[in-house]
Amino acid sequence: MSDGQIPEGEQNPYAQPTTENIQPAPTNVDYSAPVYHQSQYIIRRKVLKIFGAAFHIYDMAGNLAFYSKQKAFKLKEDIRIYGDQAMTSELLCIKARGVIDLGMTYDVIDSTTQQVVGSLRRKGLKSILRDSWTIQDVNDQEIGTMTEESGALAILRRFIGGALVQLVAPQQFNGYIGDVPVFQFNQNRNPFVQKITLDYGPDVNGLLDRRLGIAAAALVCAIEGRQN
Amino acid sequence: MLETACSQCNHVWSVPPSKKGGSVNCPSCGVLTELDGASDxxxxxxxxxxxxxxxxxxxxxxxxxxxxxxxxxxxxxxxxxxxxxxxxxxxxxxxx
Incomplete structure (x- = not known):
């Protein structure tokens, strides 16, 4: 054997890892499970929570589908979505890219595969009068939008007061991929307990990555709910 | 463009400035990489x-x-x- 050669049967310790050698992290999450493909959910904000925020996401049968927790005392918003309330199976991670949430972009990461799924960007100036978000792919290209319905009611909510208008005309968000409607979020009339019905029924062609849809709902509850 | 290096395979690549403070997957090995700082x-x-x-x-x-x-x-x-x-x-x- 000449100098510099690696003995047979041994691996080169300085070899660069190749894409083929790296296996994705093992996941117990079954994305074909019915819990991911229900057309309707109800998201309910935990009322007695002093620091941070927490949300329960139920399916229409009333079973807990997801549990979401927003970390307190974090400069950059950090919201996690779990498969259970004990927080043993983290499914999604939503992280802000900055600190000041006017016009902030939130990356949505699949915690089980550690893959960035896409991002959601709050349109800062437009949202002063009417909440507007863009749904972006991995390369930050806009693929869809999420907007508060009825500009007039949105302005009323800001100037008269959220609680009063919420009783009469609860907030509603419409989501589109391109021009095709894919979801609708309807807030309840109770101004004290934030509860939102998530309806992915319009997405008959499966255009929306449901992980982005669930993340959008959590963000609406956490970010818009805090402003209310 | 921002240059970033993968913590696992040391692959260096460029990302748009809008991604600053966010997370990206390494195009070479797929490992999730956090971009330092914040966008604002x-x-x-x-x-x-x-x-x-x-x-x-x-x-x-x-x-x-x-x-x-x-x-x-x-x-x-x-x-x-x-x-x-x-x-x-x-x-x-x-x-x-």
Missing amino acids: TGWFYGLTFGGFAVLGLPFGVMAVIGILNGSMSMAVCSGSIFALAVLVLLFVLFGS
Whole structure:
């Protein structure tokens, strides 16, 4: 054997890892499970929570589908979505890219595969009068939008007061991929307990990555709910 | 464009400036990589130090004036508020 050669049967310790050698992290999450493909959910904000925020996401049968927790005392918003309330199976991670949430972009990461799924960007100036978000792919290209319905009611909510208008005309968000409607979020009339019905029924062609849809709902509850 | 390196395979690649503070997957090995900083660093530091200069610093000056003039009550009150402002500043800067 000449100098510099690696003995047979041994691996080169300085070899660069190749894409083929790296296996994705093992996941117990079954994305074909019915819990991911229900057309309707109800998201309910935990009322007695002093620091941070927490949300329960139920399916229409009333079973807990997801549990979401927003970390307190974090400069950059950090919201996690779990498969259970004990927080043993983290499914999604939503992280802000900055600190000041006017016009902030939130990356949505699949915690089980550690893959960035896409991002959601709050349109800062437009949202002063009417909440507007863009749904972006991995390369930050806009693929869809999420907007508060009825500009007039949105302005009323800001100037008269959220609680009063919420009783009469609860907030509603419409989501589109391109021009095709894919979801609708309807807030309840109770101004004290934030509860939102998530309806992915319009997405008959499966255009929306449901992980982005669930993340959008959590963000609406956490970010818009805090402003209310 | 921002240059970033993968922590696992050391692959270096460029990402758009809008991704600063976010997360990207390495195009070579797929490992999730956090991009340092925040997308609004300038605004953040501007508001933080600006707010401290407006709301905290005057109390520090008042505390010094109180000490120089022998007015202990003014010095203690202003000094306490200034100390609180410094704590908040430190928490904002390093707490997260």
